[in-house]
Amino acid sequence: MEQSFFPEKGRWYRGNIHSHTTRTDGLCPPAQQIRDYSEQGYDFLAITDHNVIDSHQLGEGLPICMIPGWERDIRHCADNTKCIHVVGLVPSPARETPCREVRRCSCLEIPDQQLLDEMRSDGQFVVLAHPHWSRMTPSEVMSLTGFHAIEVFNTGCERLMHAGRADLYWDLLLQSGRRVWGVACDDTHGKTRKSDRFGGWVMVRTEMCSPPEILAAMSAGTYYFSQGPVIHDWGIREDTVYFRCSPCREIHVTTYPPRGSSCYAPEGEMLTEIAYPLKGGELYIRVECIDEEGRTAWTNPHFLQA
Ligand SMILES: [Zn+2]
Ligand SMILES: [Zn+2]
Known part of the structure; x- marks a missing residue:
């Protein structure tokens, strides 16, 4: 019998959880940003301007579900090649979220870990933003705790400075047992x-598209993320992990300590599913699929040991 790793009920909602507007250093006014994402078929959007939650602009009757949020940044005084950025999303409707603004801080005023702890204890869903663009070392990433997620792919950092991927940082965290x-x-x-x-x-698959439901599902990790491909389902059948997706040319399984495997579609064909027999002893498993245009979709890790 198949046991899916995705939630059984609800429908899938698509969202962008990191964006800037003319409120800080973006070029697009909030109303246009909301309209543009809605027209592209997005169901939810977070405007995460630097050090400001401006929920006054996120009123009723919008064509898209708004998740209140911000991006906090710390300037590193001793080393100006470095900065730490952290996105925080608030699990309450915009109308109930007070507007907040803080000055950009330096690492002498607030250590990175303290910022993460404050955001987490405030109930925010906390994301470590673009660690490669920030030029964080692996040990700096590993030394921080309390973030729910890491940006494995950041479009802006990748397209503008080729520093938007964080797959390796992610696997280093996962291999060390971090969830x-x-x-x-x-x-x-x-x-x-x-x-x-x-x-x-x-x-994200939920019954309703609302900030508390979306962020609860994200906190539980029962979602996937993508540049294009659709992941239809994945889960476990006896001792085998199954995975189904839109047509893709490659599907990669990452596990640890066993090292996973890669599958490639035969010439002129595409893959829409694989089955991966577990070897035993896996700490976690995750799957990536890549379509004909080279776009990736990622599952979250599933942890096999309590
Ligand atoms: Zn940003
Ligand atoms: Zn940033």
Whole structure:
């Protein structure tokens, strides 16, 4: 019998959880950002301007579910090649979320860990943003705790500076036993499709599209994230993990300590499913599929040991 790793009930909602507007350093006014994402078929959006939650602009009657949020940043005084950015999402409707603004802080005022702890204890869903773009070392990433997720793909950092991927940081965290989820997001600053929009999103299955439901499902890790491919289902059947997706040219299984495997479609064909027999002893398993255009979708890790 198959046991899915996805929630049984609800429908899938697509969202971008990291974007900027003219409120800080983005080029697009909030109303246009909301309209543009809605027209692209997104169900939810977080405007995460730097150090400000401006929920006054997120009123009733919008064509998309707004998740209140911000991006906190810390400037590193001793080493100006470094900065730490953290996205925080608030699990309550915009009308109930007070507007907040803080000054950008330096690492002398607040250590990175203290910022993460404050955001987490405030009830926010906390995402470590673009660690490669921030030039964080693996040991700096590993030394921080309390974040729910890490940006495995950030469209803006990838398209503008080729530093938007964090797969390796993610696997290092997972191999050390940390239960950290991944996300893909845009980190939208531009206005045009060519810049940093519509390149990576999360897909969350819930009964309703509301901030508390979306963020509860994200906290539980029962979602996937994508640049294009659709993951229809994945789960376990006896001692085999099954995975089904839209047509893809490659499907990769990552496990640890066993090292997983890669499957490639035969010439002229595409893959829509694989089955991976567990070898025993896996700490976690996760799957990525890549379509004909080279776009990836990622499952979150499933942990096999209590
Ligand atoms: Zn940032
Ligand atoms: Zn940002």
